[in-house]
Amino acid sequence: MPEQTTGASRPTLEAVAAHAGVSRATVSRVVNGGAGVRQHLVDKVRKAVEDLGYVPNHAARSLVTRRHGAVAVIIAEPEFRVFSDPFFEQQVRGISRELTAHDSQMVLLWVEGVGDHQRIARYLDGGHVDGALAFSLHSDDRLPALIARSSVQAVFGGRPPVGSGLSVPFVDCDNRGGAREAVRHLVSLGRRCVAHIAGPRDQTSALDRIAGYHDVLVDPDPALLCQGDFTRESGARAMAELLDRRPELDAVFAANDLMAAGALHTLRERRLRVPEDIAVVGFDDMDSVVRDTEPALTTVRQDIEGMGRLMVKLLMRLLQGRSDAAPASVITQTSLVRRASA
Amino acid sequence: MPEQTTGASRPTLEAVAAHAGVSRATVSRVVNGGAGVRQHLVDKVRKAVEDLGYVPNHAARSLVTRRHGAVAVIIAEPEFRVFSDPFFEQQVRGISRELTAHDSQMVLLWVEGVGDHQRIARYLDGGHVDGALAFSLHSDDRLPALIARSSVQAVFGGRPPVGSGLSVPFVDCDNRGGAREAVRHLVSLGRRCVAHIAGPRDQTSALDRIAGYHDVLVDPDPALLCQGDFTRESGARAMAELLDRRPELDAVFAANDLMAAGALHTLRERRLRVPEDIAVVGFDDMDSVVRDTEPALTTVRQDIEGMGRLMVKLLMRLLQGRSDAAPASVITQTSLVRRASA
DNA sequence: CAGCGTTCTGGGAGCGCTCTCAAAAATCGG
DNA sequence: CCGATTTTTGAGAGCGCTCCCAGAACGCTG
Known part of the structure; x- marks a missing residue:
């Protein structure tokens, strides 16, 4: 038995x-x-392997090689549904695909609150995985520091906050440059009064996009900047507020597509024409959003899946220990996708 | 170096x-x-462990114990975004939590098409994980058979199709009973003409809910059954079609909340009152949907996260090899949640 | 306090693999 | 066809841990 x-x-x-x-x-x-x-x-051995149905024992192998063919993907779930966020899904898909290409597996570590940090640390130090991938979401998060301190190599998705002083390499898109391009496009269209619906201040991507906005519009009217939280509803609300504050508005750059979609909704409600009255640009070029906005959304495209893949590539290079070409962080290009809304 | x-x-x-x-x-x-x-x-050793920062070597340990403290979660992605599906998220969260409680980790295997099957099989047989968890989505999927054939114990989420002849244990809710309760409730409200918006025919959950509908309404008008695909849009479309076919309709049971929400949308467009003119019942009690339907949706609740946890519990029992209490599949209870729509 | 049963402890084998190193076989030049 | 060189092969050590078993320490009883 x-x-x-x-x-x-x-x-x-x-x-x-x-x-x-x-x-x-x-x-x-x-x-x-x-x-x-x-x-x-070789032939003789291959046949024997076939005959006996031999499969190498992984534990024995990694006991001596000290490699595990696995990478931890750490997901902190601060408030809401990170998991079902399409942004996140795309990134994880990229990670998964690239890991497969490197013959590695993905071990999902789902962090359940701060009390769970010790478990994560122990796991990372326990020699289960070759490296770790994590996402730097909020500036108040203490997880990044924890990961950086662990005995395992790590790569972040998204630039960690400046203050954190972490030297962990990351992959991020050129948020600032992308925002710059978006705003420049609006200006080149002859728009004089360009507003920005910003993302939450504790995320570097949102901050960088604000910075890009300011790069182009030096010293703009502060009333043209309105805070959102990356949700559709917040975009709609922000748009309404902006219109109330500055009716002469003729363009708006939203920090992501979802908020842009919300803004479009408000504009439609108020019977304002897009782009004739107000031009709208988003950020992300998220399929699921862009597919059905009316009019089609002009936006800044970032290759989210590609960024996931890059995270893995960077980690793999780190693990090779090629100290020559010290693998710094990667900033990926963005590109403006012109559609109907601006 | x-x-x-x-x-x-x-x-x-x-x-x-x-x-x-x-x-x-x-x-x-x-x-x-x-x-x-x-x-x-004990004290002396504990101190030494502390002093030296000792962490057990996992590979060495599992080489001799033959246990890995890890479970594969297999995700087939047939068409769309399984991952960002809130249903799926809840189930995975339950799995993750329960695995943590059992000191186990979750290895995500993301299946990329049929060509990827061999990789999955090899991984399962490679002695990386103690068991596998998978979701039986579509009846034409050959993955379940593959998993069942592997050398590793497995538990399915959702009842596999009958034809498959698989003896793998599964966890599912009482789809048929839940549907029965929903329809009975509508009948008890005095509704005479109860329609059903069904889910895709290749998923057992959808089939079972249809069966439950038929249990109560023996030999109903076939025109009262309309096919959807679990999306909001399909629910709206099905509702429109049902109204066109049978204007005397006074109740509808949708196979999930999303389709029920779509149906509500159509009813509002047609200026029909819910529940006065038409009563609506959904299935799932999915937070993200139920939160903002108007009127509040009466629905059949299933404990999705709990089902995830149960999958793990069942697997763990299987792994103990307690041959006495042969762990059969688990069917969880559903319960009707009465709100405003019926 | 001897004698016996019980509880603790340490020695050693071995999990299945990789990798070094030296011996064996193949290859080559003259 | 022989010695030198190169390539191929196999023996053996050891990765870090668990677990079996025998022996040491302990606690009782008479």
Whole structure:
């Protein structure tokens, strides 16, 4: 009556070696690519592997190689549904795909509040994974510091707050440059009074987009800046407030597509024409939003899945320990996608 | 110059033993709970562990115990965004929480099309995880069979299709009973002409809900059954079609909340009063949907997070190999939540 | 306080693999 | 066809841990 194992215990290298009539070392070589083994033996071993249904024992292997073929993806869930955020989904998909390409698996660590931090730290130090990927969401989050302190290499998604003083490499898009391009586009359209619906102040992406806005519109009317929280509703509300404050408004740059969609909703309600009366530009080029705005949303595109992939590539380079080309952070390009709204 | 390892190599059991002046075996005992070791030695070892910052090597441990403290969660992504589906999120959250309680981690396997099946199979057989959790989504999916064939124990979320002949245990809610309760409620309200907006025919949950509908309304007018695909839009469309087909309609049971919300939308457009003219019942009691329907949606509640937790509990019991209480599948209760719409 | 049963402790084997190193086989030049 | 060189192979150590077993320490009883 088997207690732990399902069925008969699986064949070992030894067994394959015996079956093929070679040594354990030779089988190991073949299983790991077969370099420096004569073809005739390679074939024999391959057949034995096939016959016996041999699958290498992962634990034994990583005991000696000290590599695990796994990367932790750390998800902090501060308030809401990070998980079902389409932005997040795209990034994780990119991560997953790239990890697969590197023969690595994704271990999801879902952080349940601050009390859970110790568990995460212990896991990272426990030699289960080769590295960690995390997202720097809020500036008050103490998780990034924790991860940076762990014994494992890490890469962040999104630039961590300046104050944090963390030297962990990150992947982020050029939020500031993208915002600049958006606002410049509006200005080039002849718009004189360009407002900005900003994202939450505790996220670097939102701050950088505000900075980009200010780069172009030096010393703008402060009443033209309105705070949102990246949700559709907040965009609608902010738009209403901006219109009340400055009816002469002729353009608005929203810090993400969802808020831009909200703004469009308000504009429609108020019977303002887009882009004739007011031009609108978003940020993200999020499929699920952009697909059905009316009019089609002009926005700043960032390659979210690509950023996920880049996080993995960066981590893998770090793990190689190629100290020559010290892998710094990566800032990806954005591009303005012109559609109907501006 | 360290190549693989970050910093100095970590202390081993041996080192802790030396530091504490005991044997390796004793340290091992203490680290694993300390049963049968005198307090005075326990303290000494604990201190040594603390001093040296000892963390057990996972690979070495699972090499001998044959347990991995990890469970694969397999996500097939047939068409759309499974990941950002709130239903799915809740279930995964439940899984994550329960796994944490069992000191296990979640390894996400994201299946990228059929070509990826071999990779999944190899991973499951590779001795990385103790078990697998998967979701049986579509009847044409060949993944369930693959998983069932693997050397690892598995539990499904949602009842697999009958035809599949799989003996893998699953966790599902009582879809049929819930549907029955919903329809009975509508009938008890005096409604004579009750329609059903069904989910896709290749999902057992949808089929079971149809069956429940038929249980109560024996031999109903076939025109009262309209097919949707669990999206809001399909619910709106189905409602319109039903109204066109049978204007005398006085109640509708939608196979999920999202479609119910779509139906409500159509009813509002047509200036029909809910529940006075037409009563509406949904299924799921999904927070994000139910929160803002107008009127508040009466629906069949299922505990999605709880089902996730149950999947883990069931798997853990399977892994214990308690052959006595053969852990069969679990069908969880549903309950009708009466709000304003019916 | 001897004798016996019980509880603790440490020695040692071994989990399945990789990797170094030296021996064996193949290859080559003359 | 022989010795030197290169390539291929296998023996063996060891990764860090658990667990079995024998022996040491302990606690009782008479």
